[in-house]
Amino acid sequence: MTDDKEHQKLFRFLEWEVYKDAQSVFLEVLKVVEDLPQSLRFTLGSQIVRAALSIVLNIAEGSGRNTDKELNRFFDIAIGSINETVAALDTLMKGKFLSPERFQILFRRLSSISRQLGGFKKSIQQS
Secondary structure (H helix, E strand, O other): OOHHHHHHOOHHHHHOOOOOOOHHHHHHHHHHHOOHHHHHHHHHHHHHHHHHHHHHHHHHHHHHHOOOOHHHHHHHHHHHHHHHHHHHHHHHHOOOOOOOHHHHHHHHHHHHHHHHHHHHHHHHHHH
16 A cells, blocks of 8 residues: 555645646636537537646646656646637637636636746756
């Protein structure tokens, strides 16, 4: 049986604030998609869910890599998925399927995640 410290070392991303924030945004995106008309759930809805989940999964996958270069590559992919998620949310807002207020809340949270990943990348490059 492994102990908590070993799990924390093995799955270090579970302790990262950026991972927790990305996971929280993903869960909020699921709620946005639930509110979409049925006709959009399987098109734009499934695309935005995949993009938001990609943020979470790339942070986790990158944490298990052996080199800083590999970790940065996964952070870059996560940032690309952030851009994709913002674009999808903006499209939903422009189509009046998402309120401007809800868009702004998610936009601020996604911006924060992007900044956190950028800071992570800088600290890795400086070490």
